[in-house]
Amino acid sequence: MLRLGPAPDRDLRLGTPGGRPDPGPPGRGRLHRPGAGGPTIRRHPPADPDVAARPARRIHPAAPGRDLPARLLLLDPCRGLAAMAAQIRGLADTVGARHVRIVDMGGDILAHGDEETLCSPLVDALAVAACTLAGVDATVYVAGPGTDGEIPLHVLLDRLAGARHLTPTARDADTAGTALAWHPSEASALFAAAVHGARGTVRTVERLIPLTDASARVYELGLDEALARNTVARHLLDACPDTLDEAADLAARLTGIHELDRERRPSSDPARPPVASPGPHATAQETMALIRERAPEATHATYRFAARALGLDWHHIPALRTLLKADSPLLTLR
Structure with missing residues (x-):
């Protein structure tokens, strides 16, 4: 860009x-x-x-x-x-x-x-x-x-x-908040979360990534x-x-x-398949439990990883955020 x-x-x-x-x-x-x-x-x-x-x-x-x-x-x-x-x-x-x-x-x-x-x-x-x-x-x-x-x-x-x-300040990061609510850019989400003060280990679709002061x-x-x-x-x-x-x-x-x-080439999904998909009437607690099960070593997860771990694609991210009542750049797991 x-x-x-x-x-x-x-x-x-x-x-x-x-x-x-x-x-x-x-x-x-x-x-x-x-x-x-x-x-x-x-x-x-x-x-x-x-x-x-x-x-x-x-x-x-x-x-x-x-x-x-x-x-x-x-x-x-x-x-x-x-x-x-x-x-x-x-x-x-x-x-x-x-x-x-x-x-x-x-x-x-x-x-x-x-x-x-x-x-x-x-x-x-x-x-x-x-x-x-x-x-x-x-x-x-x-x-x-x-x-x-x-x-x-x-x-x-x-x-x-x-x-x-x-x-940058948290206010600076918030200027992209609307786009991050639906767009599955993991790197941008990690950067915005780091600016907001998140630290720890993030599970993305591909790998675990540390968040430190330098990440912000x-x-x-x-x-x-x-x-x-x-x-x-x-x-x-x-x-x-x-x-x-x-x-x-x-x-x-x-x-x-x-x-x-x-x-x-046909795409492959690096995220591990879920042990069980959340049913159509799954609660937020049940959905979060499945996401945590897929990322036991992480303190945070991206919404893109969470969607794939649940057997969904990125178009379902806004609905997933609504279900979990989540408005932050990353999901907090721990």
Whole structure:
């Protein structure tokens, strides 16, 4: 996600959406204008206005655009690195932005590529490489280091040594509260919970993640510093791939992780199946007991993990929160 300044009323959020059944982000070629039942995406020129995602893609960018205090736009990486850089440069010129802020949740934007728990290095590497190629003045912010579970916290803190940091307030985290009520972003939920003071061990869909004081911080680096730490970004900049597939192939050769191929494969559910699903008339106490049984070693759990452990999918998270009368970013288990 990128944030362009200079003024609050001229801020932008840029993201690259993903989803099935087609691997990777939809790109301009798989979007159409409203009228066929899809949600509207607000865009700023030079991108096409009022573009809608096809319903089969299950992309709902209008909802975060509605819930976040900024304009939301989508970058299209499908036409390669140079085209992505041109989009960033064009958007910055259009709104008169003097600075680009690249915001990464968790810290995998600093990946070397050989981390055992790394799972999604491509998008962050594309953002760093594209901003470098665009020649824009940019800063990289790592929010909630370690909360995405891709690079261990102690490793990230070594790479962030000497970087300036700040700790947002609970009020800051609450600005995303509406989106977190329905969107299953585990890393964002861990960061928000840490800002609110939660500490301990969180059970996510993939693994256990510690919450510490560092989990509540935002670290600031220069674009050149981030580029120096990101192996995939440097190679992307050298190769300047013409398509997203070429970029994914290059990242796979460096890291062993091919994100598009992974999306082409049937999904698997890492959460353990429940011993017994809660019945249609299960109480909040019975439901919580089943979640605690699935995460005996954790002090907290994400709603996404809780839903999967109960045999549900992420669309049921709002109903689960209502049943449990839960309004915090994470479920407290202990």
